[in-house]
Amino acid sequence: MHRLIKRGLMFGNLIEVASPVLVERYNRALKHLTGKTTGLSDFHIDVSGYSPEIGDELGDHLYLNHNGVNRQFILLTTEQKTAPLLNAKFSTSRDILRGFITENERQLFALTARDAVAGELVNSVFSVTDPVRLFDIRKVVIEADTTEGTLRDADRLGQMVDRFKGEEDAWFDDVLIADMITVAKRTGDVTRNPVQLKHMEFQQDNFWTAHFGGLYMFRGVDHPALIARGDKNSLGELPITYTFDFGDRNKIAKFLDYNDLVEPIVKARGIDAAAILRQKMDFIVVDAAQESGLDLSGATRRDIRALARGNADRLPEEYHGLRKLLDWAENGAPWPKIKSDHPAYFYTLRAADTPLRDLVNMLLAELAPKDVRQLFICHKEAFYAAYAGWSETKKSYVADFLDREYQVDKAGARAALFGHDAPMDAPAAVRVVEPDLVQRVGPWGAVRR
Template sequence: MAEGDPMQRLIESGLMYSNLFHVDSPVLVDRYNRALEHLTGATTQLSEFHVDVSGYSPEVGSELGDHQYLNHGGVNRQFILLSNEQGRCPLLNAHFSTSRQILNRFIRENERQLFALTATDAIAGELENSVFSVESPRDLFDIRQIRVVADTTNGTIAKAGHLARLVDRFHDEKDGWFNEQLINEMIEVARCTGDVTRNPVQLQHAVFEQRNFWTSLFGGLYIFQDMEKPSVVVREEKYRRQLPSALVMLLDDRRDVARFLSDNELVETVVKFPGDEGVAVLRRKLDLMLGLELAKKSVDSTGHAGSRLRRLAARNGVSLPMEYEGLASIVRWAEAGGTRPKVGISHPAYFATLRAADTPVKDLVNMLLAELVPNDVLQLYICHKDEFYRRYRSWPREVRDFSVDAIVREYISDKDSARAMLFGSNKE
């Protein structure tokens, strides 16, 4: 990381490259190199480094001058597993929102087998899409399933399959006991695999559906294929005409996006009635919004909240955006009753009043909402880290400092509680 790089503050604060698996022994480095060479033809000279759930290492990427060394082309991501502990790690440089979930589930559902296999070797594998490359947005609709293909660098799983077939042949052949060549081959393969009849070496649940997802490709797309009308949200106009979907929306077409989310019952209002506990969520959003406006004026708002924050804003002549006024009116209604204020689709605060409903695409919807509420740096960081990092680079120093302080204070100390309050879920 270059001196003066704005991302250094994120790393030091534990908001970037945190919770990675430390590869710090000659044995693990050697296994990693065998897998890396097997997949890419490259090796690392580093004696220690950190890897994410897929085995990608920022340090190795810098050494090789290629941070896509396990993910060229953005599809069919390769991975290296050294330990089941990687299942707790984040996924860096993700091109598909489903990739971490798939890897995490694969590790969890094969925990016992992977534990045994990684005791002596590394696992090298690939998230194999139904397409080998994506040349246009249309190709994304051909991705329906992801198949996890994996084996040790010594080919233990493939050899185990071969041995199982030899054992079946031994039992099925009438003169199997007298087939010396067959018996010798079984013995030789078993030196690598062990007794597959007592301890089968086989990985389960290797095929996963991928029909609803976000991808960083083509400027960033949200694809919802399981809706009554398959729909796509795109960032850039030029890709609108290249998609076969029944409904293609620009991210900036807020009215169309709002109707899509509402018609498909993908969102719910945070505050539904007076006295709703969701008012605490809107109060947090208001504080973040106000703190952000103060940061833009180079005013330090660290440690201030609620009325103290509002007084600080008044003293410094901070003008409140319409988004703030809309949320504040809902908070007043929730706490004092009366007539519910109208904060409709055309109001700048509209998307800030929503969160994803409890559906199979909840995480994807919260990710989309994070982009639609740019002043909520907390939701952006939690739900869409790649977009947060992209925007963070261009923010003024005061805004970066405020954002880091707010996220560390409001989220890092107790992630589960923060997520439960904001989204009604403890899901990471």
């Protein structure tokens, strides 16, 4: 992984912790949450406060994420909102943490000026040893406080102030007044400078989880389903009508279509579809070259396309399907019939403009894994796992490409690939599904009993 680390493609944008004061605060929070401390004098942390160096030191890279659920966090600075989330077990965790920091930035800035803030993403389960437990996860609530209990004390002081103002004889209650003075020394004047974090809850109807080989949960759609990367039969009986795995290409395609979650790249507005298709084709050529043992060191786009022309008969069906689609887009050739069982099918799609677009692009990245750029952008865990198994030639080419083409303008690359313009007027023709048929057999066919 050294190529990725060197180019900032792995462990990039982490927050450095090097001052003795911050290290001491981190250790207090770490002790508070886990009972452990670090002996390191400098390290780097992600948005949750997890440090890969401390993970190595402790021999436990889940030291803030026991059992892979209810992720704990340590905030030393609000700048952590710009950092990635490493070792993610749920796709929603980073957005939750970033949203929490953003919504409470002023309060957290004041709190972290004196102490670390430690907390936890709390849901209704503490272990997911059985897939059925995932269905008990409905919402995540954030619990947080400083290691010195500033928020707890502020709440207590607020209650005492209300009592002091509201009770007729409170002026003569020496114990109450003494307690107020003692707590106020730790919290400051909460009447003028209230210290309180917003209560935040996050619904968990749709998410990806790394558990059980990788699962995509879609409950908040018209036609719910669970999609497994591995064998669906190994999951047992689940409280959802439809369960698919990556072998069910036709059913996954229908699921995405019936829920209006995808759109063809060539019909999307505001993007250069031809350029995107050409790049996908180049990645497929690179993958085929790896399997043939060809050296791609220093290869340019012209070299890759020359290689494709010279070896067209040996390229996989994904390449030829995209080539026909490109020919339609650029030259007016006949529309290619690329059905869902065609290897190129999921390469031709991107997520529609819905609240689930990031999750859908994540799924599409795994269904079209030879598009290494989309895999890296949309599903880093899957990218790193795939990268570890590539040849040195492909590792070098992909690392160089991402450094050259993506790192220089991340926002621009994402907008060019996945951005959406203002919605078009309603299309002239809309496909209508017979409701009675859907109610009888469901959109993916009858359920086998």
